[in-house]
Amino acid sequence: MPSLISLSGLHKSYFNDEVETAVLHGIDLEIDTGEFIAIMGPSGSGKSTLMHILGFLDRPTAGTYTFLGENTAGKNDDDLAAIRATKVSFVFQAFHLLPRATVLENVLLPLLYHPGIASIDREKYARKAIASVGLSDRAGFLSSQLSGGQKQRVAIARALVTEPALIFADEPTGNLDSASGLQVMEVLEKLNAAGHTIILVTHERTTAEFADRIVHIKDGLIESDTSSHKRRKAGADVKLK
Amino acid sequence: MNSLDLLTAAFSGIRTNTKRTAMTMLGIIIGVAAVVLMISIGRSFESYILSQIDSFGTNTMDIIPTGFEKFGGNLESLTIEDYERVKRLSTVEHVVPVIIVGKPVGYGREERTPMVFGATESIFGNYGLEIDQGRLLDSADEEGALHSAVVAYQTSLDLFGNRNPLGERITIGEESFTVVGTLQSVGSLLLSDMDKPVFIPFSTARIVSGQDHLSYMTLKTVGDPDIAKRDITELLRDRHRIKNPENDPDKDDFIARSAEQVTSIVSSVTMGLTVFLALIACISLLVGGIGIMNIMLVTVTERTREIGLRKAIGARPRDILLQFLAESVALTCTGGIIGILLGAGTGWMLSQIANRVLGEFHFVLSLSAIASAFAMAVVTGLVFGVYPARKASRLDPIEALRYE
Numbered sequence A: 001m002p003s004l005i006s007l008s009g010l011h012k013s014y015f016n017d018e019v020e021t022a023v024l025h026g027i028d029l030e031i032d033t034g035e036f037i038a039i040m041g042p043s044g045s046g047k048s049t050l051m052h053i054l055g056f057l058d059r060p061t062a063g064t065y066t067f068l069g070e071n072t073a074g075k076n077d078d079d080l081a082a083i084r085a086t087k088v089s090f091v092f093q094a095f096h097l098l099p100r101a102t103v104l105e106n107v108l109l110p111l112l113y114h115p116g117i118a119s120i121d122r123e124k125y126a127r128k129a130i131a132s133v134g135l136s137d138r139a140g141f142l143s144s145q146l147s148g149g150q151k152q153r154v155a156i157a158r159a160l161v162t163e164p165a166l167i168f169a170d171e172p173t174g175n176l177d178s179a180s181g182l183q184v185m186e187v188l189e190k191l192n193a194a195g196h197t198i199i200l201v202t203h204e205r206t207t208a209e210f211a212d213r214i215v216h217i218k219d220g221l222i223e224s225d226t227s228s229h230k231r232r233k234a235g236a237d238v239k240l241k
Numbered sequence B: 001m002n003s004l005d006l007l008t009a010a011f012s013g014i015r016t017n018t019k020r021t022a023m024t025m026l027g028i029i030i031g032v033a034a035v036v037l038m039i040s041i042g043r044s045f046e047s048y049i050l051s052q053i054d055s056f057g058t059n060t061m062d063i064i065p066t067g068f069e070k071f072g073g074n075l076e077s078l079t080i081e082d083y084e085r086v087k088r089l090s091t092v093e094h095v096v097p098v099i100i101v102g103k104p105v106g107y108g109r110e111e112r113t114p115m116v117f118g119a120t121e122s123i124f125g126n127y128g129l130e131i132d133q134g135r136l137l138d139s140a141d142e143e144g145a146l147h148s149a150v151v152a153y154q155t156s157l158d159l160f161g162n163r164n165p166l167g168e169r170i171t172i173g174e175e176s177f178t179v180v181g182t183l184q185s186v187g188s189l190l191l192s193d194m195d196k197p198v199f200i201p202f203s204t205a206r207i208v209s210g211q212d213h214l215s216y217m218t219l220k221t222v223g224d225p226d227i228a229k230r231d232i233t234e235l236l237r238d239r240h241r242i243k244n245p246e247n248d249p250d251k252d253d254f255i256a257r258s259a260e261q262v263t264s265i266v267s268s269v270t271m272g273l274t275v276f277l278a279l280i281a282c283i284s285l286l287v288g289g290i291g292i293m294n295i296m297l298v299t300v301t302e303r304t305r306e307i308g309l310r311k312a313i314g315a316r317p318r319d320i321l322l323q324f325l326a327e328s329v330a331l332t333c334t335g336g337i338i339g340i341l342l343g344a345g346t347g348w349m350l351s352q353i354a355n356r357v358l359g360e361f362h363f364v365l366s367l368s369a370i371a372s373a374f375a376m377a378v379v380t381g382l383v384f385g386v387y388p389a390r391k392a393s394r395l396d397p398i399e400a401l402r403y404e
Ligand SMILES: Nc1ncnc2c1ncn2[C@@H]1O[C@H](COP(=O)(O)OP(=O)(O)O)[C@@H](O)[C@H]1O
Pocket: A014, A015, A016, A021, A023, A041, A042, A043, A044, A045, A046, A047, A048, A049, A050
């Protein structure tokens, strides 16, 4: 079985007014289904850039990105949108909920763009996702009426609802106090235990340690790739290169 | 997104800021209301005028010395002999010679200056005038050149108030006349001039005015009015020794004007007016459309992060484009429906007022105006929504999500 994600020699540069900013300088990385991996590094090291490429929000400048055994180089914008709709999803630091919509409406949103789920089944999926983050009693609330921790859990439910192969979380605790942050990380941990693949991007050591594997990035290169010293899952197989 | 999703998204989009939505729609509402109102009023007015003209019958024709209207009836090209010859044409049912006597009408100390028509008795039938009290002029009045007068509704009121006018003596210039009848009101503002004249026998008018030529003739044709008109024109040109094969109206010393012609003039005037007003209404719709575009651009900017998020969760550029297009069309359609109701309602109200004033004024709600106004609203939404929607659909998701 092929890896979920396989990167080789991945480069990314931004071009603004002919000025090239090189951010990633050749990343090689394998990620398997079921992993809980943290990408760590100082601010500006290229973590989010890498995540955007992995999540099909952006394209690499050079190198190959193989996703589920398929080279993604030839894909057009609509193909990438279709992958985002069905295979991957995101949890952002800033939550990005629609403030005037209810929790349920926010969680329903990704299903609008998911071709495989019939309209009549949408609410069933959404309620299941809301239940799995423990917010069933808040389904009818406007998202603006929730606390930060609750908002992030709604965002996680929204990420779950399409049952993606892979969930990205970019600094999910960055806007939260430590208690809510802990709660959010416990939800992610629980999801991983239930079989979801999670790629966490963070610059915080304590947050990263919820993951089974930590990849350090510095100046656009992988500096280290280690299994977390804190082994919480008995028998979990840690991949090291 | 299926079409139901689109519709839901569009209306929830315009619901989020109802006050601003209402302000934005105002331009469209006014534009659409104006289109519906203007066209409906134009149609109503046209049908009113046409029905008024129809009450004469379209086979009515007036023969007027050219310049009659400009110079107050002093042109002398039409003679009594002309009248006698026109009368004999087979395409003319009957013809009424008219001399307008330019003298004031007095009763006691009251004096008025209505038109005084010296005409044969068929003039009443020709103009659809009906007797109220007493009798119309008859052949005995004509043959005896009697000093009998029939007074139209308004002048009768002015002179006699609520006194019985029958048998009263009035003066026309120096001459004394006996009132033998009064007329019913024609009951319409447009024709209210016909509520004023005083009618006396033609033979009497000739004597009183000392005038031998005709102020004009009015007649009813038989069969095709165009053929009658050609017969009359040929006859009169022949009699007046006018060679005018090219039909240049400046060469003739008379014109034959049929009610049908007036009808088509009225139609083309009201049509022109309607088109003009509708054009103005379209301009206001255009302005409304620019308002829509502005507000949609503001909406796109305000919702940049929402657009970024939608893209992140799988919306294609096309989905975003359709969503914002649907929103602007939803805006203009809602505005359009309100505008149609407003325009039709206002038109109906105005026509009720017009009905009181003019009588017989019926509201013609133009369905084609409604359909085209609605279509214009939809098109406005599409045309002015495209630019903001394209802008939204082309946003880069990462930058959109980062937008503050
Ligand atoms: N669109 C862009 N244009 C130019 N430079 C960019 C752009 N996006 C990110 N960068 C730069 O790339 C580097 C890495 O950014 P990012 O991946 O966001 O870092 P991290 O998430 O690790 O903090 C930073 O120096 C940032 O300034």
